[in-house]
Amino acid sequence: MELSPSTWRILGLSVTAGYIGLGTFAITQPVLAAQGFGIYPESTPPPSTNRAFKTDKDEHASAVTTSMLLLGARDLTIGLALASFDYQENPRAMGTLILSSFVLCGVDVHEIWKLRGPAWGCAFAVGASIWMAIGYGMIQ
DSSP, X not given: OOOOHHHHHHHHHHHHHHHHHHHHHHHHOHHHHHHHHTOOOSSOXXXXXXXXGOOHHHHHHHHHHHHHHHHHHHHHHHHHHHHHHHHTTOHHHHHHHHHHTHHHHXXXXXXXXXXXXXXXXXXXXXXXXXXXXXXXXXXX
């Protein structure tokens, strides 16, 4: 069954919304986002910037928070680029960007599989596969 260009556009916009949502979530709720990956910081990062007073738990919490902020920025950037391509009415560029993010999704799935097990890993793999199918459909 052949899908119309407007259907592919809506599917591409769903990926766009997903990236923007995931990025915003990771930036605004880094500890909760880390738990989605199976990383559980035992505390929240302390407000103190003096390294002499930080414990290993504090360092771990800071590293987790920083990592989630970086992942959030990555996802938000991809989502905004996809929105820009849609605004320019360039579905092939959207599809190319979605397909190129397969490497990122693959690493995310691998880490989630390792940390949370096959059930969560499979769920994320299915989601990534759907996004890749949408990307492929958009470049056709």
